[in-house]
Amino acid sequence: MSFTSTILLLGSGELGKEFAISAKRLGARVIACDCYANAPAMQVADACEIFSMLDGDLLRAAVARHDPDFIVPEVEAIRTEMLQQLEEEGRCVVPSARAAAMTMNRDSIRELAAGKLGLRTSRYRFAETLDEVLAGAKHTGLPCVIKPVMSSSGKGQTTVRATDALEQAWTYAVANMRGDRPRVIVEEFVDFDYEITLLTIRTLDGILFCLPIGHVQQQGDYRESWQPAAMSAQALADAQDMAAKVVDDLGGYGLFGVEYFVKGDDVIFSELSPRPHDTGMVTLVSQNLSEFDLHARAILGLPIPEIALRGPSASAVILADRDSNDFAYQGLADALAIADDVRIFGKPVTRPNRRMGVALATGADVDEARRRAVAAAAKVTIAYRG
Numbered sequence: 001m002s003f004t005s006t007i008l009l010l011g012s013g014e015l016g017k018e019f020a021i022s023a024k025r026l027g028a029r030v031i032a033c034d035c036y037a038n039a040p041a042m043q044v045a046d047a048c049e050i051f052s053m054l055d056g057d058l059l060r061a062a063v064a065r066h067d068p069d070f071i072v073p074e075v076e077a078i079r080t081e082m083l084q085q086l087e088e089e090g091r092c093v094v095p096s097a098r099a100a101a102m103t104m105n106r107d108s109i110r111e112l113a114a115g116k117l118g119l120r121t122s123r124y125r126f127a128e129t130l131d132e133v134l135a136g137a138k139h140t141g142l143p144c145v146i147k148p149v150m151s152s153s154g155k156g157q158t159t160v161r162a163t164d165a166l167e168q169a170w171t172y173a174v175a176n177m178r179g180d181r182p183r184v185i186v187e188e189f190v191d192f193d194y195e196i197t198l199l200t201i202r203t204l205d206g207i208l209f210c211l212p213i214g215h216v217q218q219q220g221d222y223r224e225s226w227q228p229a230a231m232s233a234q235a236l237a238d239a240q241d242m243a244a245k246v247v248d249d250l251g252g253y254g255l256f257g258v259e260y261f262v263k264g265d266d267v268i269f270s271e272l273s274p275r276p277h278d279t280g281m282v283t284l285v286s287q288n289l290s291e292f293d294l295h296a297r298a299i300l301g302l303p304i305p306e307i308a309l310r311g312p313s314a315s316a317v318i319l320a321d322r323d324s325n326d327f328a329y330q331g332l333a334d335a336l337a338i339a340d341d342v343r344i345f346g347k348p349v350t351r352p353n354r355r356m357g358v359a360l361a362t363g364a365d366v367d368e369a370r371r372r373a374v375a376a377a378a379k380v381t382i383a384y385r386g
Contacts, residue, residue: 005070007030009030011053013347020041020045024044031068034048034053038348040347041074053079056082072094074275076103076150080104095251103273113272117246120266127184128182130170133169140189144187147184150177195214195262196239199258202298208307209240210307211229212236223317225280225281225282225315226313235262243258254274255276282313294307312364312365312368313362313369315358317377320353320356324349339372340361
């Protein structure tokens with residue numbers, strides 16, 4: 001069989017699964033890599049590799065075996081020094097090895113945004129010891145947010161409202177970090193009206209934007225998202241301007257998830273992921289091209305027509321509440337009677353608060369779409385058999 005390109009996908013969770021489907025629809029060959037067997041993207045890929053992304057030697061060996069046209073990170077915890085070496089040797093890392101390295105660590109991307117580019121961010125300090133955490137909290141004031149410089153989906157994040165809770169937050173952040181660097185960011189708690197994700201696509205023909213996505217987080221992790229998020233024309237223009245500056249500096253082609261806090265017309269840069277974003281799963285139902293389709297087209301250098309909103313839409317996650325490797329899903333029929341779609345990710349094990357699926361719904365307005373998505377997600381339950 002002939003393929004347009006070979007993609008080595010580093011990380012094979014639910015976002016990787018949807019990206020693999022989009023890439024394969026465009027004729028690509030996808031090799032899905034992760035540290036455990038039967039990860040979601042492996043279930044739809046052409047081949048798979050099981051190894052730790054933090055093992056540079058094993059990463060290089062996988063590249064040698066498959067000779068990919070594109071190396072596409074889907075997770076933050078990757079031995080980015082090896083990606084940089086591979087790029088210097090002529091491999092194409094998406095969007096770039098520098099982008100992967102800088103966004104793997106919150107300190108690098110924050111210093112790029114606040115320092116080099118002069119974007120508005122919250123007050124912050126980095127800390128590698130409890131004493132530095134205490135000093136950081138004094139600088140930012142309380143309440144503050146403490147989170148690992150390297151993590152995903154809000155893991156290890158705590159909002160601290162009293163000084164005597166700082167040590168516990170430091171311990172929790174270090175215990176839940178990814179990688180091998182015990183470093184946290186102590187960040188001012190921003191009194192925002194709402195937060196958004198602005199999906200930004202850097203292509204051969206320029207930068208494109210999706211309509212803003214609103215979202216709700218609990219315990220630092222996404223629970224609901226909706227599109228479009230209502231915001232003023234001034235706030236949207238400022239968010240787009242900031243996003244364009246950051247992605248142009250990082251370079252390469254692909255989709256970036258840029259997160260902001262918004263207070264009135266004021267927009268505050270928060271974080272950036274150089275890949276599809278979990279809150280962007282709403283685009284599976286809301287847009288003519290999902291964030292995964294857009295990422296694949298941008299990577300492969302294919303045309304992207306106008307990005308059209310099909311209508312107000314929302315997503316709500318389906319969570320596990322315990323550890324198990326023997327379980328089944330119930331209530332799908334009831335959920336599908338309410339929502340437009342339900343996606344079960346196919347993760348082989350459950351953990352407390354692990355995302356196992358998502359309900360997707362449209363509505364006459366965002367409020368109706370959110371109600372339908374939340375109601376549908378609540379209908380899906382996990383029956384644990386062991």
